[in-house]
Amino acid sequence: MAEAKGITTPMVSSLKLSKFGTDTLPDATEYRSIVGALQYVILIKTEIVFYVNKVCQFLATPLLSHWQAVKRILRYLLSTCLQGLLLQPSKAVSKFSICAYNDSDWASDLGDRRSTSGSCIFFSPNLVSWSAKKQPLVARSIDEAEYRGLAHTTSDIFWIQSLLVELKIPVTLLCSYVTMSMQL
Structure with a gap:
């Protein structure tokens, strides 16, 4: 090597x-x-x-x-x-933003047919949280796999948002995207 x-x-x-x-x-x-x-x-x-x-x-x-x-x-x-990873200073604004992206596949593991979800959460321009893990249950459809991944990402967003509120940092939820892909 x-x-x-x-x-x-x-x-x-x-x-x-x-x-x-x-x-x-x-x-x-x-x-x-x-x-x-x-x-x-x-x-x-x-x-x-x-x-x-x-x-x-x-x-x-x-x-x-x-x-x-x-x-x-x-x-x-x-x-x-x-x-x-590049960490950048945020612009001086009255409120910071949280932006999250999420994607899941459906039954990608050939052994146990469980889906894998991945997400990343940005606080202004900086990546602060990321996750890629196998879902605990077998999803019956691609939609169910996507919703499970979205639920996990949403709970992470609420946790980060509550932490920022506790630290008295004003924040707005700017965007949340789910990428749904079709598999035949």
Whole structure:
């Protein structure tokens, strides 16, 4: 990996990892070691949280496809090691704004058919909260998966809003977007 070429994305969007397969790794020690190290990396490289969580689900019996996904994450880190979150001062306004974005997929995990929701919340121009997690229940439709994700994001917004009220910071809810995608 020392001479690997960097890439711009940590995982192919169409990749569906599964715990079922016959191409098991002969020695999973290196896989577990690197995935464990990646769990520490997510503290400073937050954009890979979802992908590291994905490969962590296969620590018991990793397959060759899981190992290739880990190597792709490492190649992504190689090309983005000098990038990070930019925090900007807010303009002097009487009220600050909260803006949230949410998206969910439907039954993306081939093993248990649960959906994954992701969200990010901005306080003025700065990202202050983000989440990507598997939903606790199996959704019966894409709409149900989207509504569950939206409910989680809404509760996060209310928590942030109540914290800001407690700190006596005036805030308005500027926008909230749900991206609904159709899957056939």
